[in-house]
Amino acid sequence: MGIDVNNRIVTYSDIHEKIVITSVNKNPKISRIGKQNKLFVYSIFTRVRSNEIRGDGNPLIYALKGLKGYSISKREVVKFRPNFDEIITKVINKFNKKHDIILVLPSSSKVPAMFARRVGRALSCDVSYDSFKKNTxxxxxxxxxxxxxxxxxxxxxxxxxxxxxxxxxxxxxxxxxxxxxxxxxFNPFSLKNESLKNKNILLIDDILSTGTSLITANNLIVSQNNQTDALCLLSDLN
Structure with missing residues (x-):
C-alpha cells in the first residue's frame, strides 16, 4: 500500500507500494543513527525511492504541511489511520521500557505536534511541545x-x-x-527545559532525513543522564 500523486494531489493507494510503504506487515522501519550516542529511530511508514520524485523530500509530508503546492484531503488522510494505529501498536510492543515523556522537535508546521498527540494517547504519556528552542x-x-x-x-x-x-x-x-x-x-536548536533528568524520553519528528535534528536532540538529552528512543512518521529513504 502506497500513495499516488496526480497534479500534486496526494491520495492513498491499496494496490501498490510506490513512494511510501504504508502496509502493516512491512512497518515500522527501524534505523540506528548517531556516532557517540546511538539512537534507535522507529518510523511508522517507509519512504522508497521513486523516479517520479527528486531529492530527499516526499509528497505525503509536503501535502500534510501544505508545501510546494501539494495537498491531501481529510478523506484521504483518514484512509491511513487503520494502518497507522496498528503500526503504533507494533512500535509500542518493541519498546523495552516505558517512556516518561514525549518531546516534540521544533518545527515550522503543526504536523509533528499532531503526530505526537496521537502517539501520546496511544502510550498514555505526557507530551512536551516546547522543550527545545530554535537557535539564532x-x-x-x-x-x-x-x-x-x-x-x-x-x-x-x-x-x-x-x-x-x-x-x-x-x-x-x-x-x-x-x-x-x-x-x-550545525546545531539548529538547544534544550530549553533544564528539569529533564534521569528520564526515559521519546523524541518525535515528522520525517527522518539526514537525522541531524534527532542526533542533536539526543545528544542534548543524553547529557542529562536520560535514555531515549525516537519515532518518526516517515522513514529515511529505503
Missing part, C-alpha cells in the same frame, strides 16, 4: 566547532559560515539551505 544564527555560530570538520568538507563548511556571518544574526537559523552532507556540524 548567532547562537549557531557560537556553538560551531571547527575542529569537528572532516577532511573534504572544509570548503563547503567555509562557504556556509561565510553566508551565516553575513546574515542577520538575530534571525532563526534554518537547516533547509545547508547541504545534507555537512548538516552535522
Amino acid at each position: 544564527i548567532y547562537e549557531v555560530l557560537d556553538l560551531f566547532n571547527n575542529n569537528n570538520v572532516k577532511s573534504g568538507h572544509e570548503d563547503e563548511v567555509r562557504g556556509v559560515l561565510y553566508n551565516l556571518n553575513n546574515s542577520n544574526g538575530n534571525l532563526i537559523f534554518s537547516m533547509k539551505d545547508i547541504p545534507n552532507n555537512i548538516r552535522c556540524y
Whole structure:
C-alpha cells in the first residue's frame, strides 16, 4: 500500500507500494543513527525511492504541511489511520521500557505536534511541545566547532559560515539551505527545559532525513543522564 500523486494531489493507494510503504506487515522501519550516542529511530511508514520524485523530500509530508503546492484531503488522510494505529501498536510492543515523556522537535508546521498527540494517547504519556528552542544564527555560530570538520568538507563548511556571518544574526537559523552532507556540524536548536533528568524520553519528528535534528536532540538529552528512543512518521529513504 502506497500513495499516488496526480497534479500534486496526494491520495492513498491499496494496490501498490510506490513512494511510501504504508502496509502493516512491512512497518515500522527501524534505523540506528548517531556516532557517540546511538539512537534507535522507529518510523511508522517507509519512504522508497521513486523516479517520479527528486531529492530527499516526499509528497505525503509536503501535502500534510501544505508545501510546494501539494495537498491531501481529510478523506484521504483518514484512509491511513487503520494502518497507522496498528503500526503504533507494533512500535509500542518493541519498546523495552516505558517512556516518561514525549518531546516534540521544533518545527515550522503543526504536523509533528499532531503526530505526537496521537502517539501520546496511544502510550498514555505526557507530551512536551516546547522543550527545545530554535537557535539564532548567532547562537549557531557560537556553538560551531571547527575542529569537528572532516577532511573534504572544509570548503563547503567555509562557504556556509561565510553566508551565516553575513546574515542577520538575530534571525532563526534554518537547516533547509545547508547541504545534507555537512548538516552535522550545525546545531539548529538547544534544550530549553533544564528539569529533564534521569528520564526515559521519546523524541518525535515528522520525517527522518539526514537525522541531524534527532542526533542533536539526543545528544542534548543524553547529557542529562536520560535514555531515549525516537519515532518518526516517515522513514529515511529505503
